[in-house]
Amino acid sequence: MIDRDLLLRATVGLIAAPSENPPDDTRAAAEVAIRLLRAIPGVVVTEHTKAEPVRNVVAVLPGARPGKRLVLSGHLDTYPAGDPSRWSVPPFAATIRNDRLYGRGAADMKGGIAAAIAALAALAERPDFAGELVLALAGDEESMGTSGTQFLLDTVPAVRGDVAIVPDAGSPAVIRFGEKGMVWLDLAAEGRAAHGAHVHRGDNAAERLMEAVRRILALRDWPVDAPASIREASAAARAVSEPLGGAGEADTLTRITVNLGTIAAGISPNLVPDRAIAGLDIRLPPGATTAAVIAAARAAIADLPRVSMTVRVAWEPTVTDPTHPLFEALRRSAARVLGTEPVLNMRVGASDARLFRLAGIPTAVFGPTPYGMGGGDEYVLIPELIAVAETIEAASRDILGG
Structure with missing residues (x-):
């Protein structure tokens, strides 16, 4: 079961650690993620750097027996906050108003990372699944990922999974299977x-x-x-x-x-x-x-x-066959959480999902709806964050056989 307090604490903590790109300095955000992940029993956390100040974090949760490897991928860097006059709240204060959580990166994609951390923590409470669940957090996504996810795929074997889910900005109503x-x-x-x-x-x-x-x-x-x-x-x-x-x-x-x-x-x-x-x-x-x-x-x-x-x-267009079992697992899980089945579609914008697909790894993008992304007053809906976390937890157990 998702720990909603952990989910919110993780989102707030990550937003409060600025990681604007440029200058693509993810050190503070990586430190927040490491503290959160090392508090989860059974998780092994490592840090990887190709070029400072881009810090990348990999967390591995082994299951009870051999099986598949599922990778959850997120990027720690964000767009710059820009002109403060565009914001009605401080961009790094993680302000909560009713069901909205405001802050730079709330939707793109520190909220999605927090959902992945909460899902990882939920599986750690009952690690009766097969294989292993890996969380790969990278910098450099907003500038094509060569020092972030691509570096991890090239150098960290645990990041090359059988399938991957990227909880980047999108909508729980749409599962994305490809990108232009x-x-x-x-x-x-x-x-x-x-x-x-x-x-x-x-x-x-x-x-x-x-x-x-x-x-x-x-x-x-x-x-x-x-x-x-x-x-x-x-x-x-x-x-x-x-x-x-x-x-x-x-x-x-x-x-x-x-x-x-x-x-x-x-x-x-x-x-x-x-x-x-x-x-x-x-x-x-x-x-x-x-x-x-x-x-x-x-x-x-x-x-x-x-x-x-x-x-x-x-970069070439990338597509995972929409009939792949990964999408059925996500659709089943999301339908149980949301009460309605998501549709499958391409994604208009680019994400690190393309790097996993180019590496031959079937990949889906499934995350919260972005509001104000790249502009002022960026926010995410808290109920959607919870729904994304619950769906990722359920889909992970489905894929890994837990």
């Missing part, structure tokens, strides 16, 4: 500086860049033949998933999207800029590959003189 891939592109255009009154003497890099950006944005119309199972799951989940994820989510999940995230040029309106730069985020569904998208982007701007493109990030 991503490509981040940097564009740069070179020109010739001149006074704005003497444009005949200059060559405007900003205008050249605008044309390059226009052509990359046109990749939004690039046809993608997403697998039928993905299209069908998205359509079936739409009535439940879109009210949570926003109108248009189903369409977004099955097509290429391009976001112009940054753009800069020049220093004054009356000067012709000689250099302009832009950064774009491309998300691609299953059925498309990063190689094909990058090749299409290069081809789109190939005839533009003095324009260059650099690939900063490239």
Whole structure:
């Protein structure tokens, strides 16, 4: 049975240990997690660091006999709290108002980590299951995970499980089985500086860049033949998933999207800029590959003189077969806790779940609904935190045979 006091204490303690990324310093949050985990009987806790100040924590709870290994994965880092004026409460005070628990990371994803810790503690009270339950807490998720979860997967054998559950921000009403891939592109255009009154003497890099950006944005119309199972799951989940994820989510999940995230040029309106730069985020569904998208982007701007493109990030789409027993265990457990069965769907945003899938590990994302994620007054609903913890406990016993 979930210890609700432990669940709340863990959430409050983790929020009170700032771990904003940047600077990606998870030392204080890792120390809080270690104290909580070492108080649980039978749990072996180790700390792992690739590069300071990113601290990662792994906790292992062995069962009563050999069996499968289930990994619960969480990230300790958060978005920066940002401008304090956007908050009606201190961002690191973990303020409780009625059923809401406020604070940076409440939903993304210190609440989910606390739910995993509470589930681990519940299994430790009755460790009659087979195999072992592992909790992997990493930093660096908001900056792609190379010093966090990827480092743990590469160096800590206990983190390579038979299956994994990531209690990241989402909704108890939706179990996520896959994520779109991503490509981040940097564009740069070179020109010739001149006074704005003497444009005949200059060559405007900003205008050249605008044309390059226009052509990359046109990749939004690039046809993608997403697998039928993905299209069908998205359509079936739409009535439940879109009210949570926003109108248009189903369409977004099955097509290429391009976001112009940054753009800069020049220093004054009356000067012709000689250099302009832009950064774009491309998300691609299953059925498309990063190689094909990058090749299409290069081809789109190939005839533009003095324009260059650099690939900063490239991750393939990742999917676990939605018929995998992992999802049935989660659905059964969630139905008992919630009184209604969750739907299965893809996830719009990226998470460390992709790293487990790329390592060949079937992975589900199941966590609380985020409110104010990335902005001010981020909060999570306490009843949802309890429901997530109870579902993870029940699903863990189901998967491990307890």
